[in-house]
Amino acid sequence: MKWEKENFYLSQEYLSNVELYFSDDIADSYIQMSEEESRHISKVMRHSVGEELFVTDGKGTIYKTSIIEACSSTVTLRITERIQYTNQFENIIFCLPRLKSNDRFEFALEKCIELGITNFIIFNSERTIAKGEKLERWNKIALAAMKQSLRSFLPNIQFVKSFDKLNEFDGKKYIFDQNAEIKLVEMLANGSIAEDEKQYFIFGPEGGLSDKEIAGINNSELISLTPNRLRSETAIVTAAALISPTVNRTRTTQI
Numbered sequence: 001m002k003w004e005k006e007n008f009y010l011s012q013e014y015l016s017n018v019e020l021y022f023s024d025d026i027a028d029s030y031i032q033m034s035e036e037e038s039r040h041i042s043k044v045m046r047h048s049v050g051e052e053l054f055v056t057d058g059k060g061t062i063y064k065t066s067i068i069e070a071c072s073s074t075v076t077l078r079i080t081e082r083i084q085y086t087n088q089f090e091n092i093i094f095c096l097p098r099l100k101s102n103d104r105f106e107f108a109l110e111k112c113i114e115l116g117i118t119n120f121i122i123f124n125s126e127r128t129i130a131k132g133e134k135l136e137r138w139n140k141i142a143l144a145a146m147k148q149s150l151r152s153f154l155p156n157i158q159f160v161k162s163f164d165k166l167n168e169f170d171g172k173k174y175i176f177d178q179n180a181e182i183k184l185v186e187m188l189a190n191g192s193i194a195e196d197e198k199q200y201f202i203f204g205p206e207g208g209l210s211d212k213e214i215a216g217i218n219n220s221e222l223i224s225l226t227p228n229r230l231r232s233e234t235a236i237v238t239a240a241a242l243i244s245p246t247v248n249r250t251r252t253t254q255i
Helices: 009-015 035-044 102-114 135-148 163-168 184-190 211-215 232-247
Strands: 003-005 020-022 030-032 052-056 061-070 075-085 092-097 119-123 156-160 172-176 199-202 220-223 252-254
Touching (some): 020 035, 020 135, 030 061, 035 061, 092 232, 119 163, 156 163, 184 232
Parallel strands (some): 020 052, 092 119, 119 156
Antiparallel strands (some): 003 252, 030 075, 061 075, 075 252
16 A cells, blocks of 8 residues: 655654664565664664564664564664655755864764764865864764754765865755845745755855855855854754755655
């Protein structure tokens, strides 16, 4: 049986109190969990054969399953139901600067993922202090945040070494600037942000983006977030919180 429902809002009525796990080893009827996830399922959470678990593939599907084998290194699940989601955030890309504090940066990344953002470009700029990439670390944070917030799309995180590399990505660029006359809340309210093309939301580091950097970005527009000045990580999370309810109209298909 198949059914579809609009505005199901990530099926929170259905998945609000479950534990969500991740696996990329999924066959037609069975799922094999990784050693790390197996250990957590069997030793930490103490689940056993016959119990129900929910697993995502990170590609938009959440599987309802039953445990058929459980030990410290191997957990095997039988699929009983599939719930397929559409990623309403696929055209929303957050472009984040490296911040001086890794903790503040990781907090912002985690909260954006919990709010639904699934695409990130992380960049160095003239005024960033901490430079370089930590993709392995960031991807671990993304995986944990996806599972924590019961989301089914594993975020895509890219890193570019310089700010001008953002010109290599096609789509509309919105650069947050304290003095911009156009406000994000007004754009969201009147629907002037298109949903059918890539939208890049670009945030500056602690010292802001330089005039040269801003002028060098093609197909861009300056927008403001709040009347008062915010820390970079606060601005990032605030923007995600404003954008999330305007695009999070999730379609699900249960099979």
